Amino acid sequence: MESVAWITERKDVLSTFFCMLTLGAYSYYVESPGFRRYVLVFLFFALGLMAKPMLVTIPFVLLLLDYWPLQRFQEINRIRKFRLNCLNS
Numbered sequence: 001m002e003s004v005a006w007i008t009e010r011k012d013v014l015s016t017f018f019c020m021l022t023l024g025a026y027s028y029y030v031e032s033p034g035f036r037r038y039v040l041v042f043l044f045f046a047l048g049l050m051a052k053p054m055l056v057t058i059p060f061v062l063l064l065l066d067y068w069p070l071q072r073f074q075e076i077n078r079i080r081k082f083r084l085n086c087l088n089s
Helices: 002-008 011-029 036-049 053-067 075-088
Strands: none
Touching: 002 011, 002 075, 011 036, 011 053, 036 053, 036 075
16 A cells, blocks of 8 residues: 555655756756756756646746846846746646
């Protein structure tokens, strides 16, 4: 019975793992923006969405990170988050 319960929770573990990877890749991208680093963010976000659709909120979390701790809230960042939101559709 416990193995069945663990298997049903696997998608939660996977989505959390890819959520953390997305946030880590985004912080890596913020240090030195580049196309390859942005593709990593996009890839981890897409994998997290495939694991569990609950991760549709990640682009909004990234916007909040840009606004308060990173002080990077500009028009170009909103356009990049819009691309991630397009993946949500």
